[in-house]
Amino acid sequence: MSSSFPxxxxxxxxxxxxxxxxxxxxxxxxxxAPRLSDAMRYAAxxxxxxxxxxxxxxxxRLAGATLGQADIPAAAVEMVHAxxxxxxxxxxxxxxxxxxxxPTCHRAFDEAxxxxxxxxxxxxxxxxxxxxxxxxxxxxxxxxxxxxxxxGVNGMAAGxxxxxxxxxxxxxxxxxxxxxxxxxxRLITASLQLxxxxxxxxQPTLLQDLCTYGDAIGLAFQIQDDILDITAxxxxxxxxxxxxxxxxxxxxxxxxxxxxxxxxxxxLCETAQxxxxxxxxxxxxxxxxxQYIISRNH
Amino acid sequence: MSSSFPxxxxxxxxxxxxxxxxxxxxxxxxxxAPRLSDAMRYAAxxxxxxxxxxxxxxxxRLAGATLGQADIPAAAVEMVHAxxxxxxxxxxxxxxxxxxxxPTCHRAFDEAxxxxxxxxxxxxxxxxxxxxxxxxxxxxxxxxxxxxxxxGVNGMAAGxxxxxxxxxxxxxxxxxxxxxxxxxxRLITASLQLxxxxxxxxQPTLLQDLCTYGDAIGLAFQIQDDILDITAxxxxxxxxxxxxxxxxxxxxxxxxxxxxxxxxxxxLCETAQxxxxxxxxxxxxxxxxxQYIISRNH
Numbered sequence: 001m002s003s004s005f006p007x008x009x010x011x012x013x014x015x016x017x018x019x020x021x022x023x024x025x026x027x028x029x030x031x032x033a034p035r036l037s038d039a040m041r042y043a044a045x046x047x048x049x050x051x052x053x054x055x056x057x058x059x060x061r062l063a064g065a066t067l068g069q070a071d072i073p074a075a076a077v078e079m080v081h082a083x084x085x086x087x088x089x090x091x092x093x094x095x096x097x098x099x100x101x102x103p104t105c106h107r108a109f110d111e112a113x114x115x116x117x118x119x120x121x122x123x124x125x126x127x128x129x130x131x132x133x134x135x136x137x138x139x140x141x142x143x144x145x146x147x148x149x150x151x152g153v154n155g156m157a158a159g160x161x162x163x164x165x166x167x168x169x170x171x172x173x174x175x176x177x178x179x180x181x182x183x184x185x186r187l188i189t190a191s192l193q194l195x196x197x198x199x200x201x202x203q204p205t206l207l208q209d210l211c212t213y214g215d216a217i218g219l220a221f222q223i224q225d226d227i228l229d230i231t232a233x234x235x236x237x238x239x240x241x242x243x244x245x246x247x248x249x250x251x252x253x254x255x256x257x258x259x260x261x262x263x264x265x266x267x268l269c270e271t272a273q274x275x276x277x278x279x280x281x282x283x284x285x286x287x288x289x290x291q292y293i294i295s296r297n298h
Numbered sequence: 299m300s301s302s303f304p305x306x307x308x309x310x311x312x313x314x315x316x317x318x319x320x321x322x323x324x325x326x327x328x329x330x331a332p333r334l335s336d337a338m339r340y341a342a343x344x345x346x347x348x349x350x351x352x353x354x355x356x357x358x359r360l361a362g363a364t365l366g367q368a369d370i371p372a373a374a375v376e377m378v379h380a381x382x383x384x385x386x387x388x389x390x391x392x393x394x395x396x397x398x399x400x401p402t403c404h405r406a407f408d409e410a411x412x413x414x415x416x417x418x419x420x421x422x423x424x425x426x427x428x429x430x431x432x433x434x435x436x437x438x439x440x441x442x443x444x445x446x447x448x449x450g451v452n453g454m455a456a457g458x459x460x461x462x463x464x465x466x467x468x469x470x471x472x473x474x475x476x477x478x479x480x481x482x483x484r485l486i487t488a489s490l491q492l493x494x495x496x497x498x499x500x501q502p503t504l505l506q507d508l509c510t511y512g513d514a515i516g517l518a519f520q521i522q523d524d525i526l527d528i529t530a531x532x533x534x535x536x537x538x539x540x541x542x543x544x545x546x547x548x549x550x551x552x553x554x555x556x557x558x559x560x561x562x563x564x565x566l567c568e569t570a571q572x573x574x575x576x577x578x579x580x581x582x583x584x585x586x587x588x589q590y591i592i593s594r595n596h
Contacts, residue, residue, distance in 0.1 A: 028451055028452070031451045031452050031456055032451070032452050032453075032456035032457070032460065032476075032480055033451070033455075033456035033457075033459035033460050033463075035459060035463065036451055036455065036456055036459040037451055040451060083417075087413055087414075087417060090413065092408070092409030092410045092413060093410050093413065110390070111390030112390045112391050112459075112462050113459070113462075115385055115388065115390060115391065115413065116385075116455050116458060116459050118417075119381075119385060119416075119417075119420065119455050120450050120451040120455045120456075122417065122420055122421070123420070123446050123449050123450035123451070123455070124446070124450055124451065126424045126442055126446055127442075127443065127446035127447065127450060129442075130439050130442040130443045130446060131443050131446075136435075137434075137435035137436040137438070137439045138435040140435070140439050141428050141435045141438050141439060144424055144425075144427075144428040144442060145425065145428045145429050148421050148422070148424055148425035148428060148429075149425070151421050152418050152421040152422055152425060153326055153329045153330070153331070153334055153335055153338065153418040153421070153422065154326070154329050154330050155330075157331075157334065157414050157417050157418045157421070158329055158330035158331035158334060158418075159330075159331075160414060161331035161333060161334040161410075161411070161414050162330065162331050164410050164411075165331075165333065178330075182330055
C-alpha cells in the first residue's frame with residue numbers, strides 16, 4: 001500500500017506478516033490427501049489484499065487487544081474468503097481463469113480438487129475458531145455465530161446466488177446494493193466484529209461504530225471494484241478486466257455513471273471515517289484503510 | 299427398516315420424526331436467495347436412511363439424554379452429510395444423476411446452485427451447533443471441533459479426494475480401508491461423539507466404546523455398500539447400481555471376493571455389538587442398527 005497511509009502501513013506490515021505465519025501454521029503442509037492440502041495452501045497463501053484480516057486486526061487494536069489476540073479470527077476470516085473465491089471462480093459459477101495474477105485453483109489443479117479445497121478451507125475456518133488460540137468458549141461460539149451468519153444463506157453465499165441470477169439482467173440500484181451487501185459487506189462487517197470479540201471487552205458503542213464503518217466500506221469497496229473493472233487493465237488487477245461487461249452485470253458505473261459512482265464511494269468513505277472519529281489516533285489505521293479502499297488501483 | 303429390529307424401530311420412528319422437524323425448522327423456507335434455500339431443503343429433506351442422525355440419537359439415549367437433547371447435533375450431522383453428497387454428485391466429481399431415487403441437486407437445479415447449496419448446508423451445520431438448542435458454550439465448541447475434524451482435510455473431504463484419485467487404479471485392501479475410514483467412518487464416529495456430548499455426562503469408557511462401535515460399523519457400512527452395488531438394482535438403491543465398476547473403483551468384493559466380504563462385514567458387526575455388550579437393553583437400538591447395516595438391501 002502507498003506511503004500516504006502511514007498509520008495503515010504500520011498496522012498492515014505487522015498484520016500481514018502475522019497473518020501469513022498463522023495461515024502457514026494452520027494450513028496443513030501434509031494431510032491424508034496431499035493434493036488437497038496443496039490446493040488449500042495455493043488458494044489461501046497466494047497473496048491478495050488481505051483486507052478482511054486487516055479489518056480484524058484493526059478492530060482488535062481499537063478495542064485494546066494485542067495483534068496476537070487477533071491472529072486466529074484473522075486467519076479464519078481469510079480462509080472463508082479464500083474458500084468463496086475458489087468456488088466463485090469455478091466454471092459453473094464465474095468461470096474465471098486468473099486470480100491475483102495466478103491461475104485460479106481449478107486451473108492450477110482441477111475442478112474436483114478446487115471444490116474440495118474450498119470445502120476444506122471452509123471447515124478449517126470453523127475448526128480454527130473452535131480450537132486454536134486462547135479464547136473462552138463463549139467468545140469462540142460468538143465468533144462462529146457471526147462468521148456463519150455472514151457467510152451463509154442470508155449472507156455471502158446468498159449474494160453470490162443473487163449475482164449469478166442477475167447476469168444478463170439490468171438491476172435496480174437498490175437490488176445491486178442489497179446484493180453487494182450480502183456478497184461482500186457482511187463478511188467485511190463480520191471481520192470487524194470478530195476483531196472486536198478477540199479483545200474480550202464490553203463496549204457496545206464501539207461495536208456499533210465498527211459495524212457502521214464496516215457497512216460503509218463494504219459498499220465503497222464494491223463500487224471501487226466496479227470502477228476498476230472499467231478503468232484498469234488485466235495486468236494491474238491480476239484478474240481479467242472488463243469481466244462485468246463480459247458477464248453483462250449491472251454495476252455502479254453502468255447504473256449511476258462513472259463520476260457519480262466515485263462521488264458515492266467518497267461519501268461512503270467519509271461516513272466510515274466519521275463513525276470512528278471519536279476514537280482518536282487509535283482509529284487512524286482503519287480510517288486510512290477506508291481512504292485506501294476508494295483510492296486503490298488494483 | 300424391518301421389524302426384526304424392534305428396539306431400533308422404536309428409536310428410529312421417534313428419531314426420524316424429530317429429525318425431519320428439526321431440519322424443517324432450521325432450513326430456511328425463504329432467504330435472501332429463495333432458489334438457494336429451495337436447493338438446501340431439496341438436498342436435506344428428500345429422505346435417505348438417516349443413519350448418522352440415528353447414531354446421534356442412539357448415543358445420546360445410551361448416555362442418558364432425552365431425544366430432544368440430541369435434535370441439534372443430529373440435524374447438524376445430517377446437514378454435513380447432505381452437503382457432502384451434493385458436492386460429491388457434481389459432474390466434476392462423481393457425476394451422478396440420481397440420489398435417493400430423485401434427480402441429484404445439480405440436476406434438479408443447476409451446478410452453480412448445487413455448489414452454493416452444499417456450501418450453505420455446510421455453514422448452517424456449524425451455525426446450528428453454535429446457536430440452536432440449549433447447550434453450554436464448552437459443549438457447543440467440542441461439538442464443532444469433533445464435526446470439523448471428521449469433515450475436513452484429514453477426514454471426509456480427504457477420503458473423497460483419495461477416492462477420486464483412485465478411480466481406474468487397483469488399490470490395496472489397506473488403502474481401501476483407510477480411504478473409507480476417512481470418507482465415511484469419521485463422520486459416523488463423530489455422530490456418536492456428538493450424541494454422547496449432547497448428554498453432558500462424564501463417562502470416558504462409554505465414549506471409547508461408542509468410538510469402537512462407530513469405527514466398526516463405519517467400515518461394515520461401506521463393505522455392505524460395495525456388496526449392494528453389485529447385487530442390487532438401481533431401483534432398489536435409488537442411485538445407479540454398478541457405479542463402482544463404471545468408475546473402475548476397487549471395492550471390497552473386487553479385492554476380497556463377495557463371500558469373504560460378507561464375512562468381514564459380519565465380523566465387524568459382531569465387534570460393534572460386543573463394544574456395547576456391557577450396557578444392557580439401553581444398547582439394543584445401536585446393536586440392532588449394526589445388524590441392520592450389514593443386512594440392509596438398499
